Amino acid sequence: MDREFAYTDADFNKVRSELRALAGINLADSKVSLVYSRLAPRVRKLGLKAIKQYLTYLETHPDEQEHFINALTTNLTSFFREPHHFDLLNEFIQSGERCERVWCAASSTGEEPYSIAMTLVKAFGQFDISSRVIASDIDSNVLNKASLGIYPLDKVDPIENKKNFFLRGKGPNKGQARVVPQLRHLIEFRQVNLLDTQYPIQEGLDVIFCRNVMIYFDKETQVQILEKLLQKLRPGGLYIAGHSENFNHLGHLITPVGRTAYRKV
Ligand SMILES: C[S@@+](CC[C@H](N)C(=O)[O-])C[C@H]1O[C@@H](n2cnc3c(N)ncnc32)[C@H](O)[C@@H]1O
Structure with a gap:
């Protein structure tokens, strides 16, 4: 060639x-x-x-x-990808569970953490909430894009109630939409390599989304990372994995509560 x-x-x-x-x-x-x-x-x-x-x-x-x-890195993602996980997050909140701190641990260009933040706002019925999302990735380019919160209209169009969450660009920004500041304000972006021995995240998280990244690691690394992530999650907290990431064999750590979703034992 x-x-x-x-x-x-x-x-x-x-x-x-x-x-x-x-x-x-x-x-x-x-x-x-x-x-x-x-x-x-x-x-x-x-x-x-x-x-x-x-x-x-x-x-x-x-x-x-x-x-x-x-x-x-492969950064494929989309808003409300695997929508059942956002329904589950909503049910978790509606059932009265504490949901103050959510970590999105491979957040790519931001569609996933913004979908989490939109779910929180819808569940609580307002932007003025005490819940916060930490969004992290190893890739600094995608983190910069995520932090800007600007997306092509065709990515945003399918989102329910999009008018509450996005501003349509005008003039040179036509064809794009920007996340409203009240939503952006709920998310903190950080660079975290899941391979690191220590994660710079406080313990006691209520929910972790770690979707479609474990597939890139070998089995041994997956278990090591899962154990480190679970140290940051409170007992009973939700751990959400990607569609082909199955941890049913780790019943001593997490219990299945839906399609590739678990609660910490
Ligand atoms: C396919 S995307 C998944 C994005 C999103 N979680 C989703 O499900 O739509 C995988 C992401 O994992 C990130 N990633 C790969 N290796 C990583 C590592 N060691 N630590 C943290 N993030 C990593 C990539 O940069 C990429 O943004």
């Missing part, structure tokens, strides 16, 4: 092991071309000639790790 930059199987394997060490992410054999297409713009920007040269640059410039991780 004709490529702008030299790229070998050995380079791909090195990228894989670096990414696993830095972010816990396991790349399948099939991701050879994807890795190249994600790294090529960075190699071009740095004026380098080959992926191997880039890997040496990465080794000698620790600041580059952030760009490397940002380039290789």
Whole structure:
């Protein structure tokens, strides 16, 4: 295959092991071309000639790790993705459970934490609530986007009561919508690597959303991360996983309460 930059199987394997060490992410054999297409713009920007040269640059410039991780994460998300989880959150609140602190632990470009915040506002019937959402991700680019809270109209259009939560852009911002400040104010964005030994989050959380990120980690890492996350959750708190992340075998830690949703034992 004709490529702008030299790229070998050995380079791909090195990228894989670096990414696993830095972010816990396991790349399948099939991701050879994807890795190249994600790294090529960075190699071009740095004026380098080959992926191997880039890997040496990465080794000698620790600041580059952030760009490397940002380039290789998969950030697919959407508002109210897997909607049953937001129904469950609403039921949790309606049943009188305390829901003051929610952590969205792989928040990508923000659609998920804003969906959580909208659910809180709807459940409590007002913006003026004491509940707060902490939204975190390893990828600093997506966190910046999330913090801005600006989305194309077609992403926002399907949202129920969207007029309460978004302002339509005018003039040069036509075709976009911005989250209203009262909603934005309920969320704090932070960079957290789930691989870290300690999370900078206070214990006693009521709900954790950690969806569609565990799939990138091996089984052993998944259990280690789950145990660390659960240390931050209060007993009886909700732990919400992604649609293909099943922890039914960890009954001593969490009890299933719905589709890939659990309560801490
Ligand atoms: C596919 S998205 C899922 C987004 C959202 N949770 C959802 O379900 O729609 C996976 C996210 O996990 C983040 N991620 C990957 N590895 C991570 C790590 N080690 N620590 C924290 N976040 C990570 C990625 O940057 C990406 O934004």
